[in-house]
Amino acid sequence: MHIRPRRSALYMPGANARALDKARSLPADVLILDLEDAVAPDAKEQARAQVMAAVHEGGYGSRELVIRVNGLDTPWGHGDLVAAATSGADAVLICKVDSAEGVRQADRVLRAAGAPENLRLWVMMETPRAMLAAGEIAGACPRIECLVMGTSDLTKDLNALPTRDRLPMVTSLGLCLLAARAYGLTAIDGVHVDLDDAEGLAAACRQGRELGFDGKTLIHPKQLDAANEAFAPSVEEVTRARRIIAAHAEAVAAGKGITLVDGKLIEALHVETARRVVALAEVVGVG
Template sequence: MPVVRPRRSALYLPGSNARALEKARTLPADALLLDLEDAVAPAAKDAARAQVVAALAQGGFGRRERVVRVNGLGTPWGAADLAALARAGADAICLPKVERAAEVHAAVQALAAGHAPAGLALWCMVETPRGVLAADEIAGASPRVACLVAGTSDLVKDLGARHTAGRAEVLTSLSLVLLAARAHGLAALDGVFLDLEDAAGLEAACRQGRDLGFDGKTLIHPKQLEAANRAFAPDDAELERARRVIAAHAEAEAAGLGVTVVDGRLVEALHVAAARRTVALAEAVAAGHGGPDPHGG
């Protein structure tokens, strides 16, 4: 079974905010999205890039996944972002507003020119109607692509839709992004929740994202971390049932049977695979964020 990496919570942090970058080393986020794009004013782009590169070199982020959202290659800053970050120690580069495989290919070429290590992954943001319709080709564009990120705020704007509590306006798009990610064996992250004062709404959006199948949620404030971490991790009852499913199926196989019943429900090999992933995710979550930083610090 592949290694399961928790991505319950992916927190955006402005690359121009030194205090936020320092605080990130203590936050219970699975992934940190150090942002050089939307959160940084044009006049601050170069300074923010240098600050993020310095923060990565300093290290101290533990097991948190370090992802840098760069500016698009069509902007004045995109090429310099990729050149500076190719060997800066990030775990992944997040490409904004990806609409076609050619954009992924261009980013891969730029990283290769910068001698990026083979393990440097790409996260692709799907946040426009064209991007949603091209999600499958984006997901399969390069072995470096590891995750699709739904950008629901830009998508709602481009659709001319309205944000609603049930998110009917983006459910089709979310499903297409998720289908593309899973078809290519990639992770998938749900979009942000914008109302920082609506705790119940955040809880509901996290549950919905988890029910749809997403691995986690992108977040805009540290106060949202607890809800996402809880929603996208197995609770005690799920974990206990997963272990019983694994044990019961093993007993059935030992008796020469291919199926068994747990809590009145049929259990086959596919249910065992899901149960094993649940256990692996719980174990990875339990390992926490405080492990050694492979980049030093």
């Protein structure tokens, strides 16, 4: 089973050359090189040039490189997509998407600009319309690989409050998770904006993993450890997963379809989950 870890997805401002260089040594699974929110309008062109140069230069190791572009309804969106199409990045993250047609429009621009088939498309899910169209967006085109929650924008649009338990977000998070899983996509949780609230960050990471997210988007390097730990299996989880795999194999060899581990019924579906835990653990070096 091949798994690419996406425990931590760190936004890096495209206009900050020093940050782009520092990112080469950070323990992030994913680096989102940002041309949108983190860049002022008068710095958009410079940021685009710096990001493309940084990706071309390389040196990011196994870190997944994703370029977040401006929307096609802005003066920079089309140029961003054209530049990203042949940049060598792993994926392009599009923002403010409200419908499947918005995804297909971006895909058409990428194709016309010569994007290879293995350039993936990630989609920010950050508006009420996107929540209602989550299933259509997730299945909009074969290039889509990941749904990324934009909880800050969504909180604003909902007139909701940024509570510690994130109860106002639960419906939206669930809709996007359902859509992602229905189409075999990765789902990454939204940011935690309070950099001084380590306890809140840890709680949000735990909640995200419990809900089913694959990782969390982050706004500062000091948040990386919390996300990497929360979205990786513990040693205990890995040990139990290996026991489940072994016990089920013994049961199958004995002509049985089910068995017990620690008094709990184990079926093929539990083995599938256990194998995923072990595969992720091997990639990130746990157990």
